[in-house]
Amino acid sequence: MSLRTPLSKARGLGSAKDGVGHFIGQRATAIANIPLVTCFLVSVVLYGAADYETARAYLAHPVVTILMGLFFVSIFNHMRLGLQVIIEDYVANDGSRLALVLLVNFAAFAAVFSSLFCLARISFAG
Amino acid sequence: MSDSKPAARERPLSPHLQIYRWPVTMATSITHRITGVGNALGTVLVLWWLVALATGPDAYALVQAVMGSIPGRLILFGFTLSLVYHMLNGIRHLFWDAGIGFRVSTASVVSVIIYTLALAITLGMWAAAYALGGGVR
Numbered sequence: 001m002s003l004r005t006p007l008s009k010a011r012g013l014g015s016a017k018d019g020v021g022h023f024i025g026q027r028a029t030a031i032a033n034i035p036l037v038t039c040f041l042v043s044v045v046l047y048g049a050a051d052y053e054t055a056r057a058y059l060a061h062p063v064v065t066i067l068m069g070l071f072f073v074s075i076f077n078h079m080r081l082g083l084q085v086i087i088e089d090y091v092a093n094d095g096s097r098l099a100l101v102l103l104v105n106f107a108a109f110a111a112v113f114s115s116l117f118c119l120a121r122i123s124f125a126g
Numbered sequence: 127m128s129d130s131k132p133a134a135r136e137r138p139l140s141p142h143l144q145i146y147r148w149p150v151t152m153a154t155s156i157t158h159r160i161t162g163v164g165n166a167l168g169t170v171l172v173l174w175w176l177v178a179l180a181t182g183p184d185a186y187a188l189v190q191a192v193m194g195s196i197p198g199r200l201i202l203f204g205f206t207l208s209l210v211y212h213m214l215n216g217i218r219h220l221f222w223d224a225g226i227g228f229r230v231s232t233a234s235v236v237s238v239i240i241y242t243l244a245l246a247i248t249l250g251m252w253a254a255a256y257a258l259g260g261g262v263r
């Protein structure tokens with residue numbers, strides 16, 4: 001017999017050991033993704049194959065720059081959280097798991113920074 | 127200390143995957159995970175396109191040549207399908223989180239609708255893109 005409560009036994013279990021904030025973040029970014037990914041898909045249909053000048057002029061419009069910036073921030077955060085779940089599900093070794101989750105986090109931040117930088121560069125150039 | 131290990135206790139195993147009949151909801155579930163990874167890989171292409179556009183005409187011409195090739199178009203078509211499917215099924219996930227749509231019959235019908243709709247929307251997007259040919263000016 002144990003005197004521990006059922007709650008204390010459940011704490012820290014599961015492949016990730018914690019994660020309410022992570023769970024909520026995944027949902028919050030999923031909701032934000034719906035309009036932002038829709039904007040992206042429409043843009044791709046309209047300008048995906050556009051020539052250099054046309055594509056730059058489109059992205060340089062402030063409304064487009066802002067929407068695409070928000071799109072990148074939202075999807076890369078969502079991606080970071082989502083890939084982390086998958087890694088935690090399948091990689092049992094503590095060291096490899098930690099390394100992979102770190103890598104995903106670094107890659108996601110690099111992706112956010114690169115995309116925002118390129119958008120700004122295109123937008124400020126006119 | 128004896129060196130013989132205590133006999134491992136026979137514990138029940140959960141059945142392996144191939145034991146199940148595959149209901150369509152199982153397929154949509156794993157497809158959501160696969161398309162999540164697919165979307166992540168696809169963003170690499172989006173980034174490449176964007177960095178090239180910010181770099182200059184030569185870099186952009188290279189991206190256009192690669193993405194405009196037949197293999198390039200096939201990959202982009204798959205990426206589009208992956209994004210559209212994941213978005214539709216992601217919306218369903220959000221309804222599930224709110225406790226809506228769990229009846230087995232409902233979930234199965236919605237699964238078929240999502241597969242169909244994802245393909246229809248993707249084909250529609252590509253038809254529209256081809257009709258515009260080279261982008262709006």
Ligand code: HEM
Nearest residue numbers: 030033034037075079082083085159162165166213216219
């Ligand atoms: C278009 C709007 C999107 C919506 C509504 C959406 C929704 C969701 C939801 C609700 C989940 C959680 C699923 C679960 O609990 O099992 C999820 C997981 C995930 N999403 Fe998205 N998503 C979207 C776009 C994206 C994009 C653009 C990417 C990649 C860049 C992405 C990558 C992932 C990954 C990797 C997972 C984890 C999958 C898993 O755990 O099996 N999603 N998505």
